[in-house]
Structures are given as C-alpha cells and as structure tokens.
Amino acid sequence: MDPTRTLFYQYTGMALSLLAAWITLRCARTVIAAGRGDTARLSVRKRDGVTLLLVTLFQLLTLLQLLVSGPEHAAGMLLGFAVLTAGEWGCFLLERGRDLPGFFPELIAFFLTGVGFAVAGTSTPDGMVKQSLLYLSALSMFAIMLLYLRHSRLAVRLPLPAGLAAAAVLAVTLVLGDTVFGAKSWIRVSNSTFQPSELVKILYLYAGTAAMDKLSRRSVLIFTGFSAVCVGLLALMGDFGTALVFFVAYLVIAYMRSGSIPLILLAVAAAGAAVALVVTRYPYVAQRFSSWGHVWEDPLGKGYQQVRAMSALAAGGCFGRGAGTGWLKDVYAANTDLVFALVSEELGLIPAVCCVLLLILLAAYAVFSAGRVYSGAYYAAGCGAVTMYLAQTALNVFGSLDLLPFTGVTFPFVSRGGSSLLGCWGMLAFLRAGERLHLTAVGTGKKAPAKPADKSNGKKSAAGTAAGKTASAKKPTAKKPAATKPTAKKPAGKTAPAKKPAPKKTGGRGDRA
Amino acid sequence: MNKLSRRALIALVLPLLVLSGLGIFLSRLALHGREWATYSANEHIYTAGVLHSGTLTDRNGVVLATASGGDYTYADEEAVRFASLHAVGDHRGNVDLTAMELYADKLAGYDLIEGTSGAGETVALSLDSRLQAGAWYALNGRPGAVVVMNYKTGEILCMVSSPSYDPAVGPRTSADGYYINRVTSAGYIPGSVFKLVTLAAAREHIPDLESRVFTCDGSVEYYGEPVNCTGVHGEQTIEQAFANSCNVAFAKLAVELGGQTIYETARKLGVVGALPYAGGATNPGRFDVAARGTTPEAWSGIGQYNDLVTPYAMARLCAGVANGGVVREGTLLAGDKGREKRIMDADTAEYLGACMNYNVVYSYGKNNFPYLDLCAKTGTAELGDGTTHAWFVGYLRSGPPLAFAVILEQGGGGLIAAGGVANHVLQLANGYYAS
Numbered sequence: 013m014d015p016t017r018t019l020f021y022q023y024t025g026m027a028l029s030l031l032a033a034w035i036t037l038r039c040a041r042t043v044i045a046a047g048r049g050d051t052a053r054l055s056v057r058k059r060d061g062v063t064l065l066l067v068t069l070f071q072l073l074t075l076l077q078l079l080v081s082g083p084e085h086a087a088g089m090l091l092g093f094a095v096l097t098a099g100e101w102g103c104f105l106l107e108r109g110r111d112l113p114g115f116f117p118e119l120i121a122f123f124l125t126g127v128g129f130a131v132a133g134t135s136t137p138d139g140m141v142k143q144s145l146l147y148l149s150a151l152s153m154f155a156i157m158l159l160y161l162r163h164s165r166l167a168v169r170l171p172l173p174a175g176l177a178a179a180a181v182l183a184v185t186l187v188l189g190d191t192v193f194g195a196k197s198w199i200r201v202s203n204s205t206f207q208p209s210e211l212v213k214i215l216y217l218y219a220g221t222a223a224m225d226k227l228s229r230r231s232v233l234i235f236t237g238f239s240a241v242c243v244g245l246l247a248l249m250g251d252f253g254t255a256l257v258f259f260v261a262y263l264v265i266a267y268m269r270s271g272s273i274p275l276i277l278l279a280v281a282a283a284g285a286a287v288a289l290v291v292t293r294y295p296y297v298a299q300r301f302s303s304w305g306h307v308w309e310d311p312l313g314k315g316y317q318q319v320r321a322m323s324a325l326a327a328g329g330c331f332g333r334g335a336g337t338g339w340l341k342d343v344y345a346a347n348t349d350l351v352f353a354l355v356s357e358e359l360g361l362i363p364a365v366c367c368v369l370l371l372i373l374l375a376a377y378a379v380f381s382a383g384r385v386y387s388g389a390y391y392a393a394g395c396g397a398v399t400m401y402l403a404q405t406a407l408n409v410f411g412s413l414d415l416l417p418f419t420g421v422t423f424p425f426v427s428r429g430g431s432s433l434l435g436c437w438g439m440l441a442f443l444r445a446g447e448r449l450h451l452t453a454v455g456t457g458k459k460a461p462a463k464p465a466d467k468s469n470g471k472k473s474a475a476g477t478a479a480g481k482t483a484s485a486k487k488p489t490a491k492k493p494a495a496t497k498p499t500a501k502k503p504a505g506k507t508a509p510a511k512k513p514a515p516k517k518t519g520g521r522g523d524r525a
Numbered sequence: 526m527n528k529l530s531r532r533a534l535i536a537l538v539l540p541l542l543v544l545s546g547l548g549i550f551l552s553r554l555a556l557h558g559r560e561w562a563t564y565s566a567n568e569h570i571y572t573a574g575v576l577h578s579g580t581l582t583d584r585n586g587v588v589l590a591t592a593s594g595g596d597y598t599y600a601d602e603e604a605v606r607f608a609s610l611h612a613v614g615d616h617r618g619n620v621d622l623t624a625m626e627l628y629a630d631k632l633a634g635y636d637l638i639e640g641t642s643g644a645g646e647t648v649a650l651s652l653d654s655r656l657q658a659g660a661w662y663a664l665n666g667r668p669g670a671v672v673v674m675n676y677k678t679g680e681i682l683c684m685v686s687s688p689s690y691d692p693a694v695g696p697r698t699s700a701d702g703y704y705i706n707r708v709t710s711a712g713y714i715p716g717s718v719f720k721l722v723t724l725a726a727a728r729e730h731i732p733d734l735e736s737r738v739f740t741c742d743g744s745v746e747y748y749g750e751p752v753n754c755t756g757v758h759g760e761q762t763i764e765q766a767f768a769n770s771c772n773v774a775f776a777k778l779a780v781e782l783g784g785q786t787i788y789e790t791a792r793k794l795g796v797v798g799a800l801p802y803a804g805g806a807t808n809p810g811r812f813d814v815a816a817r818g819t820t821p822e823a824w825s826g827i828g829q830y831n832d833l834v835t836p837y838a839m840a841r842l843c844a845g846v847a848n849g850g851v852v853r854e855g856t857l858l859a860g861d862k863g864r865e866k867r868i869m870d871a872d873t874a875e876y877l878g879a880c881m882n883y884n885v886v887y888s889y890g891k892n893n894f895p896y897l898d899l900c901a902k903t904g905t906a907e908l909g910d911g912t913t914h915a916w917f918v919g920y921l922r923s924g925p926p927l928a929f930a931v932i933l934e935q936g937g938g939g940l941i942a943a944g945g946v947a948n949h950v951l952q953l954a955n956g957y958y959a960s
C-alpha cells in the first residue's frame with residue numbers, strides 16, 4: 013500500500029478511536045448522573061445533541077475510509093450514510109417535546125447501528141440500499157413500539173396473546189425453518205431469509221413483563237413455564253445461543269418479579285440438568301462445541317473462523333487498518349458472528365471495545381432508571397432488554413474469541429442482518445416506554461396505562477427512593493402496603509426544593525407537547 | 526419501585542461479567558496477540574501464506590532477504606543466495622523451518638497498539654554471509670550440509686544445505702530434496718561419528734575403560750556373523766581404538782553396553798529425538814535397540830544398522846563436549862543466547878574432548894588443519910551399495926568457540942572429503958573471529 017494511504021488510514025483510525033472513546037466517556041458520565049438520580053442532567057437534550065454530533069462525525073469518518081477503500085461503491089455508501097445520518101437526527105428532532113428524558117438509549121443504538129453500517133459497507137458494499145431500508149424499517153419498528161407502549165390502553169393487557177404468539181412463531185420456525193450451520197432458526201421468504209427468534213424476543217419481553225403487576229406466585233410460575241417452552245423450542249432448533257439469551261433474560265425478569273433467590277437457583281439447576289441430559293443423550297450436540305478452548309489446534313477445521321477472527325483482531329491494533337481494507341470480511345459469517353473482530357480489524361480495537369462498553373452503560377442506565385420509569389412492568393422489560401443485549405454481546409464477542417463456545421449469536425445493532433436489527437430496535441422501545449421526564453401527576457395521568465400512578469408527586473430524586481408508583485403502587489389494595497407507604501410520605505417533603513430546577517430547565521423547551 | 530429497583534441490581538451481574546470477560550480477553554490479547562497476528566491467514570502481512578514485509582540480514586548487516594509490498598529481493602552475492610536458501614527461506618514458501626517462517630512474528634512488525642501495520646522490521650540473523658558463501662564454494666555443488674555454531678551462545682553462524690537454488694530466480698527443477706534443509710531436517714546414517722555416543726556411554730558405564738586393551742584382528746563374530754573392521758589394528762587402548770575408528774573395539778563395547786544403554790545415552794546427548802532449534806524442531810533421528818549380543822546390536826553402536834542422525838544434532842553434541850557438557854540450543858538470531866541444557870557430565874565432556882583432540886594429533890594430522898586447535902571425529906558411513914557418506918564433526922578448543930558438522934552425501938572418506946570442507950570454513954571463521 014502506498015504511504016499516503018497508509019497515513020490516511022492511520023490518522024483517520026486514530027480519530028475514530030478518539031471519537032469512540034470520547035462518546036463512551038460522555039455516555040459514562042450520563043450514566044453516573046443517572047445512577048445518582050441526577051435527572052436534571054439527564055434531561056438536558058443539548059448535551060445528548062453534542063454527543064450525537066460526535067456520533068455523526070464518527071460515521072462520516074468511517075464513510076470517508078470506505079470511500080477511499082472502495083470508490084467504486086461510492087454511490088451506495090453515500091446514500092447509506094445519508095439515510096443513517098438523516099435517521100438519527102430525524103429521530104432526535106422528532107423526540108423533542110415527547111416527555112422523554114434525554115436521548116441516551118437511542119444515542120447508543122445509533123452509534124452501534126453506525127458501526128453496523130461500516131460493517132455492511134465493507135462486507136456487502138453492494139447492499140447499502142438494502143441496509144438503508146432495513147435501518148428505516150428498524151426505526152419504524154422502534155417508533156411504532158414506542159407509540160404503542162407509551163400511549164395505548166392495550167399496552168399492558170395483551171401479555172397472553174403476545175406469549176401465545178411468541179411460542180407459536182417459534183414452533184412454526186421449528187417446523188418450517190431452514191437449518192443454517194446446525195441451527196434450524198431461519199425462515200426463507202422468497203429469496204431472503206429471516207430469523208423469527210429475533211422478533212420473538214420482543215414478544216417474550218412483552219409477555220413476560222406486561223402482566224407482572226399482578227404479583228402473584230401463580231403468575232411467576234406461568235411465566236416460568238412459558239419461558240421453558242420458548243427456551244426449549246429454541247434448543248430444539250439447535251439455536252443454543254439464543255436459547256441461552258432467553259434463559260438469562262428469564263432469570264433477570266423472574267427475579268425482579270418474585271425476588272426469590274431459590275427460584276433462580278432452581279431454574280439454573282434445572283437448566284443445568286437439561287444441558288447435562290442433552291449432552292449425554294445426544295453427544296453430537298456437544299460435538300458442535302468441541303473445539304471450544306482449543307481453536308488453535310484446528311485452525312483449518314473447527315477453529316477456522318475463530319482463529320481468523322483473533323488473527324484479524326490482533327492485526328488491526330488499537331486503531332484499525334481502515335474500513336474496507338480488511339480480509340476477515342471474506343471469512344464466512346464475518347459480518348455477523350465474527351463482527352467484533354471485523355470491527356477491531358478495520359476500525360480498531362478501541363471502537364470495538366467501546367461498542368461493548370456502551371452496551372454495558374446502557375444496561376446500567378436501564379437499571380438506574382427506576383426514578384424515571386413510572387411502571388414496574390416497563391422497568392423490568394427494560395432490564396430484560398439490556399440483559400438480552402448483553403447476553404448476545406457476551407456470546408458473540410467471547411464466542412468468536414474462543415473464551416465461550418461459538419454459538420453464532422448476533423452482536424446487537426452491529427451484526428449484519430435485518431431481523432436482528434429490527435429486533436434490537438424493537439426492544440429498545442422497552443427502555444423508553446416507561447420513561448417520563450418528570451413523573452408529575454399531570455404527566456402520568458395523561459398516560460393511559462398508568463392511571464393509578466397519579467398518586468405520585470412531583471419530581472423524584474434518587475433512583476432508589478424515587479418511585480412508589482409502580483407495581484406496588486398500582487395495586488395498593490393487594491400487597492405491599494409497606495412499599496406504598498414511603499411513597500405516600502415522600503411527595504410533600506422530599507421533592508420540593510432540591511430538584512425543582514430540573515423541570516424548569518427542560519420545561520422551557522416544551523417537553524409537554 | 527424501591528424494592529424493584531433493588532432487585533434490578535441482578536441485571537448488573539451480567540454487565541459486570543462481560544466487563545471482566547473483556548479484561549480477560551485483553552490480557553490474552555496482550556499475551557498472545559503477536560502469535561495471533563502473525564498467523565499465516567493474516568493477509569495484512571502475508572500473501573498466500575508468505576510474509577510480505579520485513580528484512581533479514583546476516584550478523585554483520587548484509588541483507589539476506591527483504592520483502593516490501595510483494596517485492597522480494599535477496600542477498601547481492603549469488604553464492605550467499607544459494608547458500609542461505611534453507612536457513613533464510615524464499616518467498617514461495619517452499620522450505621520449512623526457515624528464518625522467514627520462524628521469525629515471522631518479529632519480521633511482521635507487530636505491536637499491540639499498531640497491530641500489523643505491514644511496515645515490517647529488520648531482524649539480524651546469527652549467520653555470517655562470508656561463511657555461508659565459503660561453505661557453498663567448499664561444497665562445490667556436492668550434496669551435503671555444513672553447520673557451524675557458537676558453542677558458548679548457540680548462535681548458528683553457518684548453515685548450508687546442498688543442493689540449493691537461487692531464491693531470486695526460483696527452483697529450476699522440481700527434483701526431490703531441493704527443499705529440505707539437510708542440516709536440521711534430514712536423517713543420515715552417522716557411521717563412525719556415532720562412536721562419540723558409544724564412547725560417552727562406555728566412559729559412564731565401564732569403570733576400567735582406560736586400562737583395557739582392545740585387540741582387533743580385522744573382524745569379530747556374533748552368532749557366526751562377522752563385524753568387519755577397516756583394518757587390522759592389533760592391540761589398542763580405547764583412545765587409540767577411537768582414533769583408529771576401530772569397528773571391532775566399538776562392536777565389543779556396544780555389545781557389552783547393550784543397545785538400550787546406548788539408546789539412552791544417545792537420547793541424553795540429543796543425537797536421537799527432536800531438538801529445539803530457533804523456535805522450531807529438528808528431525809528426530811533414529812536408533813533401534815537390537816537383540817542382545819547380535820551383530821545388529823554391534824553395528825548400532827558404530828553408527829550403522831538403523832541409526833539416523835541430523836548434522837545439527839552432531840554439531841550440538843560437539844558443542845556440548847566443547848562447553849563442559851552444557852549446550853546452548855541453536856538460535857538463528859544474532860546476539861541471542863539459546864537455552865542452556867546439560868547433556869553430559871563435565872568429566873565425560875572433558876574425556877571426549879581429549880579423545881577428539883587425540884584423533885587429530887594421532888590420526889588426522891594437525892598439518893591438515895593449520896592454525897586450528899581442533900578436536901574432531903570423522904565418519905565414513907556405509908550405505909550398503911558401496912558408497913559412503915563422508916562426515917566430519919568437532920569443535921575448536923581455542924580460538925573462536927565454534928562447533929561444527931559437515932556431511933557430504935556419498936562423498937567418500939570422511940577425513941579427505943568432509944574434513945576438507947570443514948577446514949575451508951573453519952580457516953575462514955578463524956580468520957574473521959580470531960580475537
């Protein structure tokens with residue numbers, strides 16, 4: 013390669029890493045603010061606007077690298093990145109005045125989706141139009157989900173149909189699906205394939221949490237049975253990675269619903285027993301993962317993909333070799349299963365690690381969002397969603413690097429694939445569904461499903477203390493008198509002086525549209 | 526919500542696990558990144574499995590091979606190109622265990638921050654291009670091998686395998702054997718040079734060895750089968766029998782010691798078994814333990830029967846003798862020091878050294894090796910078809926600390942043919958490295 017090009021990739025690579033690190037740092041500060049319950053800071057959209065600007069800059073730099081690497085695909089690249097940028101700023105502007113604190117979850121999703129565009133740009137440079145359409149569908153999915161969850165009276169009443177639909181879709185996939193590398197989880201529609209389990213995740217989270225305000229022992233058991241059916245169907249398909257993702261999400265939701273550690277231990281033990289049974293009865297299942305831990309002993313056979321992923325990753329260094337210049341993209345499933353290594357090779361280890369860190373921050377954001385979320389159901393769904401993201405991330409990243417078995421799970425938002433992108437954006441809606449800029453009586457009263465929450469008060473402070481107006485608050489009659497009590501106490505005393513500035517700040521911008 | 530937000534902390538378990546997983550991965554990357562990045566699938570630095578960056582020089586900075594963006598150039602001097610093909614390698618990837626391959630990780634220019642930027646590094650090899658050329662000329666087209674190593678450091682100064690081809694031009698024939706580095710990857714019948722092993726075993730297992738008298742009538746029989754000697758040596762001490770390379774004396778020793786004992790000594794001395802060399806491993810050689818008291822057992826102790834050794838293993842054995850019983854494993858990097866390993870007692874080493882010096886004084890003729898304080902052993906290994914491999918192995922007791930092995934395939938007598946090549950190379954080395 014001539015020296016000018018080398019220098020170009022070197023400098024743009026450094027800039028990309030710098031931007032990625034900067035974005036991650038800004039996001040980390042946002043999450044720290046969220047952890048402290050500093051809603052004032054969270055609600056400043058201008059701050060998130062600046063971060064979004066950095067994200068856009070990052071994307072423009074990857075576009076630039078792609079244009080230098082493959083000028084023959086310039087038209088598609090320009091179109092794709094124009095749509096990407098338009099989508100993210102459109103979303104940012106449209107959300108103004110929607111009673112949403114900040115832009116944080118979307119910010120992370122857009123950053124990751126942008127990295128996904130870079131992946132698409134290098135691995136399938138002819139497919140940028142398709143990628144753009146998928147992206148627009150995913151955004152529509154997000155918007156529809158968000159509007160539905162936030163504004164529909166039905167939103168908390170349909171867990172049963174959703175659950176049935178989830179199980180039905182999985183069952184249909186099991187019967188009709190195509191087998192791709194051992195996992196029968198693909199449905200072929202004309203000439204394109206589709207992975208229904210990605211969308212079932214949404215139904216599962218919805219079914220699993222929508223009814224959770226009925227905090228009865230029976231409902232937890234029903235949920236457990238439903239989860240077992242989903243996980244079992246996925247395992248039957250041979251899609252063990254996705255089955256594990258569902259199972260981990262189940263653990264989180266089940267614990268949030270029941271608070272019962274024995275239940276969790278029991279579930280883990282049962283799953284362990286099931287795995288042991290399968291492994292002993294059907295050794296070929298274990299055979300699929302036999303190279304785990306020793307891929308370098310079989311670099312031309314079972315370790316083929318992982319060995320190449322690790323090699324390309326190390327070759328990329330911290331700043332990457334430049335978008336479009338890699339070789340890993342030619343290895344099977346590089347843009348899905350090996351995507352962490354692909355990103356490391358081309359954009360650098362720093363942006364790739366930032367992708368993972370951002371998802372970790374998103375998880376922390378969801379956990380710390382109690383003070384901003386008016387519904388326990390949505391709070392749990394949000395926690396379930398980030399758990400799914402992270403379980404996928406762990407399996408994808410560590411699977412491709414031989415720290416975990418290689419299961420072929422996608423990296424949220426980044427891996428190429430329409431169903432995955434739709435599913436990820438759909439799940440993101442759960443993180444936003446319950447969020448309110450300030451949980452005032454007026455505000456919450458307006459939201460249909462939250463009617464009982466009107467007993468809530470002005471602003472809430474710390475996440476922990478914040479909301480009594482949730483699960484427990486909703487059914488004050490039944491259980492939790494203890495939980496309702498502090499809520500009742502709080503409104504008068506606590507809110508008043510300290511946190512008043514927050515509504516002022518944002519109020520000016522007319523969030524109460 | 527209070528309770529719920531407390532329960533939600535369970536959702537932080539997975540993020541923390543992922544975070545620690547990242548930590549594990551990053552530490553593995555720091556440890557193994559170089560290995561991963563220099564795997565031959567990495568097209569940033571390899572084209573079709575051949576490294577396309579980096580420069581290899583000899584110990585004095587003479588370029589032996591350089592690659593840059595798909596262009597490959599080699600040493601200016603033609604003889605050096607021919608001589609260094611097997612040690613250095615060529616960009617077609619024809620030869621195994623070459624410096625190009627063994628030091629790919631250094632040549633590639635990997636670091637954790639930059640990855641493999643493709644710029645390539647310069648690696649100085651321990652080879653001396655002048656000795657390479659000298660050995661090549663001395664071999665004069667005859668098939669065989671020359672290896673010279675510094676017995677104090679393990680640095681290999683000369684490593685030539687013939688036949689060879691010019692890597693700048695490419696192989697002219699696809700004939701067998703062009704691609705084998707005969708120094709490390711070919712097993713040869715050792716013939717009398719194997720008597721070093723038998724002598725070492727005898728020294729360690731027969732207490733009255735030095736007071737014995739070995740009588741040679743020209744042959745000795747086991748179960749009616751004769752083991753013939755090259756002459757009729759009469760009564761000899763062990764030193765004389767070694768200098769005469771008397772088959773009868775060593776057949777008797779071999780049968781007395783037994784094949785198993787000789788095998789164990791051979792393993793200890795590294796004559797049998799793969800040896801580590803410059804990050805690779807050599808051909809393991811061979812020694813079959815024959816039935817007790819038979820002629821095969823006798824022959825196995827004098828380097829015939831099924832015995833096979835590499836020239837490198839013989840040079841290393843001599844290096845061990847020279848260095849008080851301790852070898853430095855061979856390395857191709859200038860200034861490097863091979864790992865230390867004791868292969869025999871200091872006492873045995875001293876004894877073998879004295880015997881090898883006695884060979885030169887008493888039998889080979891010091892005048893044939895002017896200016897050299899030489900300790901050596903010849904070998905004339907019978908192939909069974911009337912031809913012989915010519916061996917000459919040994920070391921310089923003073924002067925530059927060099928051990929060596931020379932073999933000429935079907936090259937005739939050890940002293941005349943192989944000794945001549947060794948003398949030529951050692952005279953050059955003695956001139957260059959006289960302190």
Ligand SMILES: [Zn+2]
Binds near residue numbers: 754773
């Ligand atoms: Zn004799």
